[in-house]
Amino acid sequence: MKRAVLLFLFPLLILAQPEFFGYFESEASTMTIGSESYTYGFNKLRLDVEARPNDNVLIGANVNFQKYWGKTTWNVYDFIPGYQDLGLVMNFELQDTVLLDNMYMRVSLPFADITVGRQQISPGVGYAWNPTDIFNTKSLMDPSYEQTGVSAIRVEVPLTGRFTIDTVIDPEEDWESSTKQAWLNGGFGRFDLSVTMAEYTWYQFPLSTGTYDFGFKIDRVLTGLSLVGEVAGVGVWTEYATNTLEQNIYGYCPVCTDYLLLPLTSPFEEWVVGLDYTFESSLYVLGEFLHNGNGNAEKSDLTLNDYFMAFEGTTHSLMQDYAFLYIMHPTFDYTTLSAIVFANLNDNSGVFSPMIDWNAFEDTNLSLQGSFAWGEDDTEFGLQDMGLILTVTSNF
């Protein structure tokens, strides 16, 4: 079904006098963990194509060409406190990719906007975390980075005033395992409100350990809301979701030819509160707090499964309580100084990440981002020591 939609869209896109644009991005990183130091990076070319056969139809697509260099094979256990020195190996490899990331057609009718195909879907009002977003997980080092496309059908229906109904269906083999999410969006006064409900398969991926293959599946229902507005001139927002378990968990280990029984996760709540303010001096400050009921409050309760779910992005955080701070100031001509600080409040670890971003030429940016971690060696962020990322991005 998904492939048929993409095959249908491709010739349409070519025939509709498309515009080409995109960017080239080159990133070089170095990271120190304990006594080990690693260098790695990638070169990425994103090519976007967009065509508008008429005012009511938009066809868009993008292909990402990404080539990694330096250290491309990583042992997952190197990032799990307490497992680094056990000699266990579970490698994952950063493989060179050519990815058709998005390919969609959007038809604007008087009564609805309909988008079919692989498209970016980014719900929620939180900056660093989005409890109501079941499609993406953000990187805390760069929460505003683009997200991967989702193959879906999206229908946005305007109601009266600022109210709309938005529905997304990400079809799978059957209706049961398809992801379904709907939002009722509206506004009153200085506030925008959105209530949402989703039914989705929460966790489904093959995980190769080199020796074992695992697969897990949990069907869940999410009910949530987002609220954004201002109080006394300060931007405020909150995003809340409650997740209930719909089906049981299963897992299979082909090597040991046995089903694995995983601890059942109970219904949980997840919420974010945030605020932002821009001072007269153009200093911008944003703060956010996350509580994820699905995470563990004690680091001693963490299991391997918790780490795998956090690495995969299945859950928005490893533990329960986190804080995020972003400060930015356009200090010099076309040069912005900023800093991100995020902390795991349960294990008292965190990262301070200062950054300088220079718009060297009209479409070319250079940025240098450092990261300095704190916390004990057996904590989520304290495990790393420091890192440096140099990025060059040129848009065309």
Next chain:
Amino acid sequence: MKRLTVLLLLGFAFSLHAQDAIAVKVIKAVTEIMTPENMKSTGTQTITTSSGKERTFEFDSYSGNKGESTLTRYTKPAAIRGQAFLTLNSADDIWTYFPRTKRVRKLASHAKKQKVQGSDFTYEDMGGGDVFTTKFTPKYLGDEEKNGELCWVVELIGIEAENPPYPKIKLWARKTDYAPVFVDYFNEKDFNTKSLSLTAIQDIEGIPTAMKMEMVDHKERSKTRMETLEVTYKWEPPKGFFSERNLKK
């Protein structure tokens, strides 16, 4: 003697009243010109920083409901292509759209005074609507030549309860057709922070339209030149045009 004093006072009061009437008339006419029912335009925005570096942006701009609602979408350069912002209720409500993340973000009112794309125009400047008549008390200062035109000079004092964008504004409108040609913006310390010069005024569909505007920031020593390439006032916004839904298109 008493009678003379009364007559003089009456004359003075009448003169003040007449001056107020001129100020109100000028500001009303200026507002009429600056807030047409609807407008659709394309333009360029060139920012020159204090060190002389230049960046040029291109954009499509729409306004409706006498300037109360605006939508601006950048088309160039490539780095910001597709970025857009929507202002409603004379910029009391602002939403921005980032195509890279496909996210719409609602900005709180603290952002109203922020520079749009690093320019010398704020969101409030771009989506002002009828603020001159609703958030200021006008005072006629006399006639003066500005930009080669004989102008009415009107001072606008912000009404504090209305939360005006600037505490004081001084405006020059040419006497022939009330087209504004120059505006000075002042801060709380009565310092002239920014000046806007409106030139190349053309009659477009019966409305005198400044095809070139230059905002100079005296504090930052930067300037932003906005040039209108195409403009029409005969455009009718489709239903729901000024909405978050349309912002994402």
